[in-house]
Amino acid sequence: MSTTSTILPKDEAAAQGELNVQINGTWHRFAPGTRIADACNTVGAHVPCFCYHPKLAIAGSCRMCLVEQGMPPRLAPGQEPSYDAQGYQPLQWMPRAIIACANTVSENMGIRTTGNITAEARRGVLEFLLSNHPLDCPICDQAGECKLQEYSSDYGSGTSRFQEEKTKKGKNIDLGPRVNLDQERCVLCHRCVRFMRDIVGEEVLGAVGRGSNCAISCYPGLKLDSNYSLNTVDLCPVGALTSKDFRFKMRVWFLKSTPSIDVNCGTGSNISIWSREQEIYRLTPRQNDQVNSCWMPDSHRLNYKYINAEERILNPTVRTDIGAPQRESTWDACLKLSAEQLQKCEASKTAIIVSARMTNEELYLVRALAKQLGIKEIASVSRKGKSDGMLISADGNPNTTGEQMIIAEKATALEGICSGIKSGRITALLALGEDITAEAGLSADNIKNLDYLLTLAHSKNGTTELADVTLPGVTFAEKYGTMINVTGRIQRLNQAIEPIGNSRDDWSILRDLIILLGSEDEKLAALKSARDLVTIMADEFAAMAGLTWGSIGNDGKAIISTGVTIPLIEREQASK
Amino acid sequence: MSDTSNPIEALAAHHDSPGEPFYPKFATSPKLIKEAKKLVALYPEGKAQSAVLPIIHLVQKQFGFISDESQQWIAEMCKSSVIHVAGVVSFYPGIHRKCPGKNHVRVCRTLSCALGGGEEMFALLCDKMGIDTKSMSDDEPVGISADGIWSIEAVECLANCGFGPNVMVNDKLYSQVGEAKIDEIIAAHSN
Ligand code: SF4
Ligand code: SF4
Numbered sequence: 029m030s031t032t033s034t035i036l037p038k039d040e041a042a043a044q045g046e047l048n049v050q051i052n053g054t055w056h057r058f059a060p061g062t063r064i065a066d067a068c069n070t071v072g073a074h075v076p077c078f079c080y081h082p083k084l085a086i087a088g089s090c091r092m093c094l095v096e097q098g099m100p101p102r103l104a105p106g107q108e109p110s111y112d113a114q115g116y117q118p119l120q121w122m123p124r125a126i127i128a129c130a131n132t133v134s135e136n137m138g139i140r141t142t143g144n145i146t147a148e149a150r151r152g153v154l155e156f157l158l159s160n161h162p163l164d165c166p167i168c169d170q171a172g173e174c175k176l177q178e179y180s181s182d183y184g185s186g187t188s189r190f191q192e193e194k195t196k197k198g199k200n201i202d203l204g205p206r207v208n209l210d211q212e213r214c215v216l217c218h219r220c221v222r223f224m225r226d227i228v229g230e231e232v233l234g235a236v237g238r239g240s241n242c243a244i245s246c247y248p249g250l251k252l253d254s255n256y257s258l259n260t261v262d263l264c265p266v267g268a269l270t271s272k273d274f275r276f277k278m279r280v281w282f283l284k285s286t287p288s289i290d291v292n293c294g295t296g297s298n299i300s301i302w303s304r305e306q307e308i309y310r311l312t313p314r315q316n317d318q319v320n321s322c323w324m325p326d327s328h329r330l331n332y333k334y335i336n337a338e339e340r341i342l343n344p345t346v347r348t349d350i351g352a353p354q355r356e357s358t359w360d361a362c363l364k365l366s367a368e369q370l371q372k373c374e375a376s377k378t379a380i381i382v383s384a385r386m387t388n389e390e391l392y393l394v395r396a397l398a399k400q401l402g403i404k405e406i407a408s409v410s411r412k413g414k415s416d417g418m419l420i421s422a423d424g425n426p427n428t429t430g431e432q433m434i435i436a437e438k439a440t441a442l443e444g445i446c447s448g449i450k451s452g453r454i455t456a457l458l459a460l461g462e463d464i465t466a467e468a469g470l471s472a473d474n475i476k477n478l479d480y481l482l483t484l485a486h487s488k489n490g491t492t493e494l495a496d497v498t499l500p501g502v503t504f505a506e507k508y509g510t511m512i513n514v515t516g517r518i519q520r521l522n523q524a525i526e527p528i529g530n531s532r533d534d535w536s537i538l539r540d541l542i543i544l545l546g547s548e549d550e551k552l553a554a555l556k557s558a559r560d561l562v563t564i565m566a567d568e569f570a571a572m573a574g575l576t577w578g579s580i581g582n583d584g585k586a587i588i589s590t591g592v593t594i595p596l597i598e599r600e601q602a603s604k
Numbered sequence: 605m606s607d608t609s610n611p612i613e614a615l616a617a618h619h620d621s622p623g624e625p626f627y628p629k630f631a632t633s634p635k636l637i638k639e640a641k642k643l644v645a646l647y648p649e650g651k652a653q654s655a656v657l658p659i660i661h662l663v664q665k666q667f668g669f670i671s672d673e674s675q676q677w678i679a680e681m682c683k684s685s686v687i688h689v690a691g692v693v694s695f696y697p698g699i700h701r702k703c704p705g706k707n708h709v710r711v712c713r714t715l716s717c718a719l720g721g722g723e724e725m726f727a728l729l730c731d732k733m734g735i736d737t738k739s740m741s742d743d744e745p746v747g748i749s750a751d752g753i754w755s756i757e758a759v760e761c762l763a764n765c766g767f768g769p770n771v772m773v774n775d776k777l778y779s780q781v782g783e784a785k786i787d788e789i790i791a792a793h794s795n
Contacts, residue, residue: 198611211611225685234687236615236694247675247687248616 036115038135050098050119050138064128064139065093073141076150076179078265079217080129083322083600085226087218092179094125094149098138125149150183159190160240162212170267172280176215195240203233204252206272206326207261211243214268220244220260227323227596228256228418244268256418258326262312273330274310286524287314287582289511291385291504292328294423295594296513298583299324301332301505301524308335308505308524316583318517321600325420334503335528339487341500342529354498359532366482366497367544373456373480375402379445381468382435383461384408384425386534387509387521389561391427391434393538394460396552400545405454407441409468418596421514429512429588433569442468449474456480461501461534465490484534501534502527508558509535510580516588518572520580533558615690616672619702622752626706627668632677636666640681653684656692660699669700697745698759705748705755707793709733710772713758717768725769725781729756732790753794 037055041048046057051073058067065075066082078090098119103109109117119138125145140146157176165171197211216235221244225231232250235242246252252260261271283302290297290311297320302310311332313324334340344362345354357365370378380403382394398406408431411424425431438444446469448454457464457478463485464470475481475494483495492498505524512518527533535558543553551564559577566572571587579585640659647654659681663674670678670693679686693699711717711726730737733754735747748755762770767779773793778785 201612231685232687234685234691236687236691238695238697243611245612245615245687245690247685247690248613250687 034115036111038115041135047133047135047137048116049133050116050136052140052142055114055116058133060132060134062133064095064097064126064131064133067133068095068128068139068141073139075128075141076175076183077129078175078215079219081219081222081263081322083227084219084222084263086130087222088127088130090215090217091127091153092150093128094146094153095128096140096143096145097122097126097131098140099134100136147183150179151185154180154184155189157215158184158188160195160212162194162210168213168267169270169275170213170264174267175265197241197243203246203269204254204257206330207252207257208270208272208275209244210268210270211245213266214244214264215266216242216244217265219263219265220269223260223263224252224254227259228254230254233260255325255327255416255420256323258329259313259323262322271310278304278309283309284524285312286505286522287520288504288522288524289426289513289519289584290320290324290328291426291511291521292331292420292424294421294426294428294514294592295319295419296426296511296517296519296584297324297328297419298519299329301522303505303524306336306525306528308332314582317600318515318586318597319513319519319584319594320419321596323419323596325416325418328420332505334487335505335525337487339489340528340531341485341488341492341498342531344500344530345492345495345498347496354495359530362497362499363537363540363544366499367541369480369497370401370456370458370482370541370545373401376404377454378403378456378458378480379405379407379448379454380458380460381442381445381462381464382406382408382431384410384428384431386427386431386461387507387511387558388427388430388434388518388565389509389558390461390534390538391431392561392565393535393542393552395434396547396549397458397538397542397545400542400547403458405441405445405448406435407437407445408435409442409462409464411467415595419594421592421594423514426513427511429514429516429590430510430518433512433571433588446470446474449477452477454478457482459483459485459491459495460538461485463489463491465494484537486531499537500529500531501537502531506531507533507535508577510562510577512588513584514590514592515586515594516590516592517584517586518575518580519584520577520582535561615694616675618672621669621703621705621748622750623668623703623705623748623755624752626752627703628666630663630667630671630674630677636662637681640678644681652682653688654682656682656684656689660689660693664699668703697757700746702744702746702748704746704757706753707755707773708746709754709756710759710762711756712760712762712768712770714761714765716765717762717770720768720780721782722769725771725786726756726758728783728786729771729790732786 037048041057048055051071056071068075075093077093079087098121100117101120117136199210201209203209221233224233232246232252236245237243261269282304285300285302288301290299298314298316299311300314311329315322343356346357346362347354413424415422481495482497483491484499484501485492486501486503504521506527508523509521510518562577566575643658644652644655659678675689676686679689712722734749735756740747746755746757762772764770764779769781771778771781
């Protein structure tokens, strides 16, 4: 066809700053600089990789991602390029495969991920990897989420030709306080080495030895003890690095993963909660390039044991008389009693301490409760600490931004309440989601000054011991809700397990109490889930305008600009 | 803890050798530091790690082998990590983690030397130097005589394939080595 009168695809793509690439026979467009592996994966042509990880420096060492590449023929001097009917140049296929991770796309490139050359290359790579591999998947903790296992079943040969003795290496090596190493299962992808060197900046891991004796190691005396060490376990494509906390506790195929967020600090790292029936087995980071990249700190990852702990409060407890012992009650009776007692409290002598660990929905209902009771004094406990320069925020509360938006308390409110309790000006207190004997600055003796103390808590603590009424709420893993992180991003918590025992989702406790106190808000009465509160709140708060539970999505949405940034994300974006 | 002996410990362990009295114990000196800095300066700014291998050679030449302390020092000089240095050291069989003898003998075992009788020369050399061939293995490629005067190691090529069997003593190459020449070689280095 005549090419002079029509626009060629290459010019069309160039005008948009893109390149034409043919993948398995179909033409696609990609931005310049896209890695071939990423390009293929985004259009559904899966490229298997061990060593490649989009957040780490390229190693190009595992050779698993070999694909076939074609380019237009080199032109002789003076020769004009030829174009096919669609306007593309013909492709000449290279007789050998190239790696898809370390090469980027270019104009009029062709890639084939299927066919004999790639199939044979993949089979060969796997045969080499398996030649010295222990092959004991049934007793390997990685089984079920192991790349080597997956790829062997997808691309391997199924039989072994290896007759020799397998190399022996170190087993069950104590690499650090939280990570275990099996050198025989390692495929030497160096992901762990690159992560520790480039992301954490502590070069404690390396590969020693050569050939089939090569193994990952620390130097004697050094430990893999960074607070980010467990990310190497996530990165490890095989069962070489395993988490001491999780290994051999549960086969991964029995686990359900629920997308949620970390509630240990203001960053709100995106996580997956892995549960089976009513038990949580592990938390892992979930990729969100605006919040936590692909990582999370160990200290936050391992802080889930309290969910299934003995200390959980399984039933509402009440004290029917001053000085009487606390006894377990039912929800109906307990809520009714609480409402009666609260109505007797004088509003001017009553205060509320809320928690910036609560979700926006819960805080919204706390505010409604305060209004219903006419309580003016309301404060939260701040948790200012130090950022670790990576992902841990200086703010130890996960939802300070939301709390400020909804409750908008005075800066000195907490001190006012505390001194009020000490002086006897305040005689009744609602401690919602906070143990006031811990960080609020109140002693048990101060609290005994109170005539009435109602608390909402998921686990036994100093406050529940003294409380007249304890309403058992739930932990982050048992509820839906939203929080706004330090950067002003609203993110969702999803329910992974049902409330433990007879505990109840906090929002519904608050809602029922408000109604029992005489609220006639029909919208509240009709609520079925905390998720629906997002829509109600969207009408009230400008920052949330137009938001629904669904539109927030699993990645969250930036809704407020706080000017606060996350150091690790800053660095990652600067290096792009 | 570990099921098997922890191979990590071996990376820094000291291996006693009768050759040790013939080499100075590793210690840094202004001269050594100056030489190392000169090597680092050969590479572009920020690429000090590239000097790991040349500095390893420098240390091995003076002290006979790469000890735990020298690995730490090399890492420091190259702004690298000790595990990286250990990785390089353990990669090359020519870099020794155990002190060789006063005279270190390399015998080629690759094709043309082997065809010319290199293997027999190796056995003969061991015999005459008082080295037990059974003390050598893949993990322990260097054999050392009890008096520490001699050590031997099979190498892959001495770049003189036309004139095998080739044997190198310290930095001196001997070619077409036969039984008679072995006595000469030993005599030449014995004093
Ligand atoms: S690392 Fe993977 S392939 Fe190897 S034994 Fe474990 S599950 Fe099987
Ligand atoms: S231990 Fe795991 S992550 Fe590290 S090199 Fe081996 S396979 Fe890769």
